[in-house]
Every structure is written in structure tokens, then in C-alpha cells.
Amino acid sequence: MLNLKQLRQKSAGQLDPLDFDLLLSAALKKPREFLYIHPEQKITAGQLNNFKKLLARRKRGEPLAYLLGHKEFFGLDFKVNKNVLIPRPETEIMVEAAARQISNINPEYSGQISNKIQNQNNKIILVDVGTGSGCIPIALSKVLNIKNIKIFATDISAKALKVAQYNAKKHGVKIIFKKGHLLKPILSTMKQFNNLTMIITANLPYGWKAWKNNTSAEAKGLKFEPAIALFTDKNGLQLYEELLKQISQINIQYLISNIFIYLEIDPRQTKLIKPLIKKYLPVAKVEIKKDLGSRDRLVIIKN
Secondary structure (H helix, E strand, O other): OOEHHHHHHHHOOOOOHHHHHHHHHHHHOOOHHHHHHOOOOEOOHHHHHHHHHHHHHHHOOOOHHHHHOEEEEOOEEEEOOOOOOOOOHHHHHHHHHHHHHHHHHOOOOOOOOOHHHHHHHHHEEEEEEOOOOOHHHHHHHHHHOOOOOEEEEEEOOHHHHHHHHHHHHHOOOOOEEEEOOOOHHHOOHHHHOOOEEEEEEEOOOOEOHHHHOOOOHHHHHHHHOOHHHOEOOOOOOHHHHHHHHHHHHHHHHOOEEEEEEEEEOOHHHHHHHHHHHHHHOOOOEEEEEEOOOOOEEEEEEEO
């Protein structure tokens, strides 16, 4: 029967050391620190079998987050499975930008909500479209310590919404989840609100055919993630066009004082998305923010 130290020596070179530690701690159902504190710990046949299965899946390119069942985003731990897209670090700039805007609407916002701000919060509605794991609205709620802003999240996938609901409960965040296409599930709810500011966040599928056929090492893990959350038509902008059309109709039908929209894109889509915004929201102001790799990543629309 091998101990932890012997297994590490035997498996050297098969896997990145960090991946090895994470998979082994998952197989043992122990924290990672346990591996270093107890190198002489014997590994049972069941634990070894579990580790070998995880190792084989990792070697085939399956993302580590799916093997572990969770992923960190904005300093928070989120449950993930094959029904949701794995949260990416580049999406954190959307949370930062939206949080900044909400704070600007309520200048006194400091994380500790005063009575005055509580009364103002009913004038803001936050909607995350295509929520997946729920990481965007949950992170926003936690970073701002939101108590009274109405938060909605929609997704076409019932299985994805189950994951998002689990994560919201785990983090103690109140979100109204709706199943359906983009903004459509909440349009009837909009009739309740007057003279409000609407914050819309959306990390919708923006991959296209060339993406899908990409066989590079960087894209290897994409085949394990839900295609419905990754790929769409019209150079990856079909769903964003549909969303912009819905927003243009909201402007006409409901009493909205301001709409702030945050869309994540591929850097190659900057020139393509601008005409779409102009088509549906002709007077909107558009800003493009770059990610940490200095690539266009976030479209901010003020309408």
C-alpha cells in the first residue's frame, strides 16, 4: 500500500504539481495541506482508484474545475458542473465595472447600507442574462453587500439555473431566477417599476464556428463545456443582437430612466458589435474596456 510521498514520486512528471495536489486531495477528500503534513499517510485501494480516474480524465483535457466540482471567481467559491460555463478571470472586470456604476448611482454606498440608501435602492434593478453558475450577480451582491436592490437572473437552461440557485443559497444572496430566453422572462415584471435605473450584465455565448473547430492546447478543454454556453451564429453575436433588440423595446414600452449594459466579447468582435449597438440603441454611449492581457473584452453601453 503506497503512502502519499511514494505516490507523489511515482506520479512525478505525469501532471502539473498543482493539478496533482488538487486531484489527490479531492480523491482523499482532504484539504491540500494534509498532503504535506502527512506524507506517510497510507492510501487505500478506493482512494487510489478515485485518484487514477481523476488523473485519466485530466489527461484527456477535462477542465480541473469540473473534476473538483468548484471554481473560484472574485474571491468566492462557486459550484460548477458540465451544465454551466466555468467562470473566467476576465469576467471579473464586468463585476468591477458594474459595481462601480451602482456605487456612482448611490454615492454614499460604502458596503454598509444606510437607511437613506436602502430607500434609494428600489430605483435600481439588476438583471444578469444567461447567468450560468450565477457568479456575476452573486459576486456583485457580495462585493456591494446589496440588500435591497432587486436582482434577477435568467437562463435558457433549467439545469444551469439549479447550479445558480445552489450558489446563491450558499453565499446567502437573494436572486429571482427565471427560465427563458434573454430578458423575455422578466418583461412582465417590469410593469411594476417606474423611473428606475436598469443594470444589465451578460456574458452570453460569443464563440463562432472557427472557435468550435479550434484544436489548440488553449482550447482543448472547451469541448467539455456546454456548447449552448459557448457558441452561436452571426460571428458569435447572434444572442447579443437579440438582447440589444429586446433592450430597445424596453426603452419604448417601460419607464426606464437609464440603462447600463455590460457585455463580454471576444477581442475580435469589437468592430462588429459597434454597428449592432448603433442599430438598436442609436443614441447610446459605448465604451470598450480591456482585460488584463490588454485585449478588448468588456463593452459598456450607457443608454
